[in-house]
Amino acid sequence: MKVTETNLKGCFIIDPTIYEDDRGVFFETYQKERLDTIVGYEVNFVQANQSLSQEGTLRGLHFQRGNYAQAKLVSVVKGNILDVVVDIRKDSNTYGEHFKIQLSEINKKQLFIPKGMAHGFLALEETIFTYQCDNFYNRNSEQGIIYNDEKLGINWGYPESKMIISLKDRELPSFSEIKL
Template sequence: MKVTETHLKGCFVIEPTIFQDERGVFFESYQKNKFERAIGQNVTFVQDNQSTSKQGVLRGLHFQKGAHAQAKLVQVVKGEVLDVIVDLRKDSDTFGEYFKTKISGDNHKSIFIPKGMAHGFLTLSEEVIFAYKCDNYYFSAAEGGIVYNDPDLDIDWGKIDETIILSEKDRNLPRFKELYP
């Protein structure tokens, strides 16, 4: 397993060791001891989530607030996404900055997102199966978000146009400066 910390402290890209032969591919997508040793902290995941999306869907930017904040380990089972993480930790040197990378069912990368960050992704393939582990239970009253095209964050989502598919909720999320004036 190769683990690389992004410029957002505590946010890691994880690349598993791949074993491939004439039968196909095998890899460990998660192994608690190796994972915790690699990121230097103990994490107890309590909830697994999975979504299926068609091409052009953008989900995010989402987060959980306060005592219900969640660290996440995200991966793509099928397809490809542009994954985006925004640092919302006010005491962080990278507060308000973002990290993005492509993850897919072919590259088998996963991303560990610590508490205090917003997360979103844009589907780049015809179908995406997206899976993630959370270290805290979902609590609807603690849900928060930032609109994907916030001009202050200036996230480069690549080529997207009016055909982008957003939920009504995601379309109407507040701007970064409304939440963090």
């Protein structure tokens, strides 16, 4: 397994060790002790989610505030996405900066996203996306940032006219308007 910390402190790319032979492929998607060692603290996942998105679907940028903030371990089971993380930790040196990476069924990369980050992804083809969370979802704590915020300047690398975005995500506030 290869682990690389991104430009956002505490956010890690995890490249699993892949075992392949004439029967197929095997790799470990989660091992608690190893993940705890990587991030430097104990992570206890309490919820696992999966979504199916058609090509062009943009979901995000989402986060949960306060006591319901979530760390996540995200990956792609089938397909290909552009995954984007924004640092919303006011005391961070990278506050307001973002990181993006392609996650796919081919590269099998995972991304560990610590609490204090907004997260979103764009499906580059029909995709099954999975993520584990260390806190339960709470509707009253849910918030987000508009995907095309000028201050964040995220280049999604995809024609906006072809993006499929929910009304809820189209109406998210700008980065400067979010309440943390």
